[in-house]
Amino acid sequence: MARHPPLLLSPLLWRVLAVNLVSLLILAGGVLYLSDFRSRLIADRLERLTQQARALAGAIGESAVIVSRDGDRLDREAARRLVIRLIDPERTRARIYDAEGTLVLDSRLVGGGRVEAEQLPPLSAERPRLLVWLNALEDRLVGPREDRSLPLYEEKSGERASDFPEVLSALVGETDRRMRRLAEGGLMLSVAVPIQRFRRVLGAVLLTADSRALDQLLDAERRKILKVVALSFAITFALSLYLALGILRPIRRLSQAAERIRFGASKAEAIPRNRRRRDEIGVLSRTLAEMTQALYHQLDRVERFAADVAHELKNPLSSLRSASEALSKAKDARTRRRLIEIIAEDVRRIDRLIRDISEASRLDAELTRSxxxxxxxxxxxxxxxxxxxxxxxxxxxxxxxxxxxxxxxxxxxxxxxxxxxxxxxxxxxxxxxxxxxxxxxxxxxxxxxxxxxxxxxxxxxxxxxxxxxxxxxxxxxxxxxxxxxxxxxxxxxxxxxxxxxxxxxxxxxxxxxxxxxxxxxxxxxxxxxxxxxxxxx
CATH class of the missing domain: 3.30.565.10 (Histidine kinase-like ATPase, C-terminal domain)
Structure with missing residues (x-):
């Protein structure tokens, strides 16, 4: 008898699970491909930073300039008031350089440069291990992000315009944007815009902002997606298991019943009909049950036919045996002729009976093939x-x-x-x-x-x-x-x-x-x- 694997190790069960779960795995893999979305967010942040820098530079050029015969120059106090009014220090850092490239104002310096304020990351800013693992997996599958190839952002004391190529570009009248990577991870975005009055460059505005908020947003989205995928995975696994077992159990019962019939079980053994099921498995069960009953009926007909044949052959054979026994003892010629005629008639009866039996037995197969x-x-x-x-x-x-x-x-x-x-x-x-x-x-x-x-x-x-x-x-x-x-x-x-x-x-x-x-x-x-x-x- 064929051995069936345990139900939970059935190849069909795992095929059903694999087919239903592969789509969820593909969806989960989509979490690794948020880099394009991140790039668009960064580009959008750079664009807004550029607009903000242009607005600040325009305001300084209009209202924070000291006009004199020796030449126009920036009014540091007026510029400070504009920076305080227009720049959110928690999100953006503003630096203003004069025409010679000297740092005039830094929004991180308050009260004439005696106190430095910097927004510290929250204590819980350490990224979960799962997100770190996902980023590592993303680097392995789709290659490292473009952040790895960017120059490192470094803070220097006594900063000058020469420390920032984008500021040098602004001092010659061009707007320039740059990205640098941070040692602790993430990006530093910078935009430099010239400060002009009547098309004369009086200095430059440098706005910088890191990508920490964007990365936190992406991490939050990743966590949401992973939660949904995990829940969907669990539900799909349970439903797939229910579906697979609903298919496997009746099929296994059919197989076991067929094997019992095959290996000589009594005619009382029946194929389960699964009457409550209205699907293809129920139809298959009932069809196999009907086929089994038809086979039983056919076997009964064969048995009855064999018994009838034995009975019909018994009469002429008995007559033939009696006549042959009597022939060996008969001495009268007339009696012997009569016995020979009986034997010949019995032989003809047996021949006709066998011929008709042979035709009846092969009739079904012949009608099927004809x-x-x-x-x-x-x-x-x-x-x-x-x-x-x-x-x-x-x-x-x-x-x-x-x-x-x-x-x-x-x-x-x-x-x-x-x-x-x-x-x-x-x-x-x-x-x-x-x-x-x-x-x-x-x-x-x-x-x-x-x-x-x-x-x-x-x-x-x-x-x-x-x-x-x-x-x-x-x-x-x-x-x-x-x-x-x-x-x-x-x-x-x-x-x-x-x-x-x-x-x-x-x-x-x-x-x-x-x-x-x-x-x-x-x-x-x-x-x-x-x-x-x-x-x-």
């Missing part, structure tokens, strides 16, 4: 009746007994059916042969052909003694034989009508029999009716 075609029942019956009338067939017997055969069918009407011509001919040949056998001298066999809706009906009637009472269904059983008076015993095997029903059923039709009665209820003969589905062209 190619069906559309044929006209009127033509088939007319050809069959012509052959029956032939003197080389039953024509001589018909002439001696004065029996006539008639075919009744509408003139030009066609009666198409789909079937195997040889086997359908065998059915009606058997019915006509039986009708002839039971017909009295001068009798008439009538074959009628009609169409009712989507079915073709063929009736074969005779004027014989009719069917025994209650034998309307028994005559279609195997080895049932009811022969007319005067016919030698063993002439027929009793399989003819059973084979006929088997053929008709295989063609989607049915066959039944009853007696013909007159108005007084007297039996006037037998009538066999064959119904076949019409095959409209």
């Amino acid at each position: 190619r069906q075609e559309i044929l006209d029942m009127k033509d088939l019956l007319a050809e069959l009746i012509d052959r029956t009338r032939d003197p080389l067939a039953r024509g001589r017997l018909l002439a001696e007994r004065g029996i006539t055969i008639e075919l009744l069918a509408e003139g030009s009407k066609r009666f198409p059916v789909r079937g195997v011509p040889g086997r359908l001919t065998q059915v009606f040949a058997n019915l006509i042969d039986n009708a002839i056998s039971f017909s009295p001298c001068g009798g008439r066999v009538q074959v009628a052909l009609v169409r009712e809706g989507g079915r073709i009906l063929v009736t074969v009637e005779d004027e014989g003694p009719g069917l025994p009472k209650g034998a309307e269904e028994k005559i279609f059983e195997r080895f049932y034989s009811e022969r007319p008076e005067g016919e030698a015993f063993g002439t027929h095997s009793g399989l003819g009508l059973a084979i006929a029903r088997q053929i008709v059923t295989a063609h989607g039709g049915r066959i039944h029999a009853r007696n013909r009665l007159d108005e007084k209820g007297t039996v006037m003969g037998a009538r066999f009716t064959v119904e076949l589905p019409a095959a409209d062209r």
Whole structure:
């Protein structure tokens, strides 16, 4: 018996889980690709910083300039008031340089440079290990971020314009933007804008801001996404497990039941039908259960057929043994001839019985393999009746007994059916042969052909003694034989009508029999009716 892996180790279970979870893993991988979003945020921050620097430079050029004959110069006190009014020291640092590149004002210096104020990061600013690991994984998968290639930002005492290339660019009248990396991680963004009055450069404004707030925003978004992914992963895993087990359990029960049947379980063993399920697994279960019952029925039919064969062979074999034993002891020539005739007759009976049994046993397989075609029942019956009338067939017997055969069918009407011509001919040949056998001298066999809706009906009637009472269904059983008076015993095997029903059923039709009665209820003969589905062209 095949061994099944534990349910939770089933390959099908893990395939279902993998298919359902891979999409979530792809979504989780999207967390690693927030670099583009970060770059856009930084670009937007640089743009706003540039606008802010231009506004401050314009305000200083308009209201913080001392005009004199020796030349215009920046008013440090007025510039300080503007910086205090326009710049948020917690987010942005402002530095103002004069035309010679000397640092005039720094927003981090309060009260004439005696006190320095700097916004410190919060105590909880240390990044969670998971986010650090995600950044490391991102660097490994998509390469290090562009921050790694930027120059390091350094604070120097006695700063001058020469320490910042962007300030040098501003002092010649150009706006310049730069990014530098911080030693503790993140970026320092800087924008330098010239301070002009009547297009004359009087100095430069340098605004700087770090990317700490942006990185904190991204880390917060990453944490939110990871929480959603983790929750979705757990829910999807549970639902996938439920789905996989809902598929695996009934399939495993079907497999185990099939194995028990295969290895000789009793016929009481049944395939579970899963009646409550309305999906494909339920349909499969019920189909397999029905197939198993059909196989059981087929085995029963085979067993009964084998028993019937043994019973039917037993009689001629017993007669053959008795005759052969008696032949060895008989001394009279006449007795010996009679015994030899009995032995020959028994051999013929056994040969006929074996031939019919062989045909009945291979009939199903032959009907399955045979190619069906559309044929006209009127033509088939007319050809069959012509052959029956032939003197080389039953024509001589018909002439001696004065029996006539008639075919009744509408003139030009066609009666198409789909079937195997040889086997359908065998059915009606058997019915006509039986009708002839039971017909009295001068009798008439009538074959009628009609169409009712989507079915073709063929009736074969005779004027014989009719069917025994209650034998309307028994005559279609195997080895049932009811022969007319005067016919030698063993002439027929009793399989003819059973084979006929088997053929008709295989063609989607049915066959039944009853007696013909007159108005007084007297039996006037037998009538066999064959119904076949019409095959409209």
